[in-house]
Amino acid sequence: MGDAQDRREAPAEEYWGESASAAFLDYGAIYTPERERIARAFLDLIPAERDERFVAVDIGTGQGWLSAAILRAFPAARALALDGSPAMLDAARRLLAPFAGRVELHPFRLEDPAWPDALPGSVRCFVSCLVIHHLDGPQKRALYARLHGRLEPGGALLIADVIAPASAHGVRHAARAWDAAVERQSLAIAGDLGAYRKFVEEGWNLYEHPDPIDKPSPLPDQLRWLDEAGFAGVDVFWMQAGHALFGGYKPARTG
Numbered sequence: 001m002g003d004a005q006d007r008r009e010a011p012a013e014e015y016w017g018e019s020a021s022a023a024f025l026d027y028g029a030i031y032t033p034e035r036e037r038i039a040r041a042f043l044d045l046i047p048a049e050r051d052e053r054f055v056a057v058d059i060g061t062g063q064g065w066l067s068a069a070i071l072r073a074f075p076a077a078r079a080l081a082l083d084g085s086p087a088m089l090d091a092a093r094r095l096l097a098p099f100a101g102r103v104e105l106h107p108f109r110l111e112d113p114a115w116p117d118a119l120p121g122s123v124r125c126f127v128s129c130l131v132i133h134h135l136d137g138p139q140k141r142a143l144y145a146r147l148h149g150r151l152e153p154g155g156a157l158l159i160a161d162v163i164a165p166a167s168a169h170g171v172r173h174a175a176r177a178w179d180a181a182v183e184r185q186s187l188a189i190a191g192d193l194g195a196y197r198k199f200v201e202e203g204w205n206l207y208e209h210p211d212p213i214d215k216p217s218p219l220p221d222q223l224r225w226l227d228e229a230g231f232a233g234v235d236v237f238w239m240q241a242g243h244a245l246f247g248g249y250k251p252a253r254t255g
């Protein structure tokens, strides 16, 4: 995803790049199919009562909209918002300023296997939107196992992300449906097709413009990795245009 020129010039491990951050800050709400609906689904799925104290970790928070939604819906919750991009962390700091005292922002490298173990305290849920596809299959599988180890019993790992359709027909449908969603949202949110034109010109539709930075994995594989890691209630909660919200729950302690 993002500016192909920027990615060619960036060092290998910096492929997301600050120009991708800038574009996503401007247009992320339009480039993400049904962000509002995804947000509501995350809030329904978080295993907590409204007034409970718990910690949510937002993996790759971007401008922080998901952390903001959680902090608004759960007034006693705290959020740890992680991202590798200085521009994204700056934007998240601004958006999350009204929640000062309940939120911490930290830089992290998604590929660093040590980051989950470096988190302070216990974690009720890990949430992530459009980030984990930057890891390859074995890295995702290892991450799911590590996150299971860091969760409280009864906690959840909830992921919204692009996935790899199982057939060329599925890829074609994901490509067309994503394109149509962005065209629709460009008109509905911005009132014109400017954002849609940028989406097309800059090749953000990874189903039409595959890029080594994007490593989506098949959904059945990811559900199996969650299952193998020990998660229960593993399910797909929403899906549209190659984007899925899926996850599972760490079994509560019994006895």
Ligand SMILES: C[S@@+](CC[C@H](N)C(=O)[O-])C[C@H]1O[C@@H](n2cnc3c(N)ncnc32)[C@H](O)[C@@H]1O
Pocket (backbone or CB within 6 Å): 016, 021, 024, 028, 059, 060, 061, 062, 063, 064, 065, 083, 084, 085, 088, 108, 109, 110, 111, 128, 129, 130, 131, 134
């Ligand atoms: C598509 S944006 C999604 C942001 C946000 N979750 C949202 O839904 O708007 C991807 C985010 O992941 C971060 N990111 C991408 N690759 C990363 C990496 N290797 N390590 C840390 N953060 C990374 C980017 O900085 C960016 O904020």
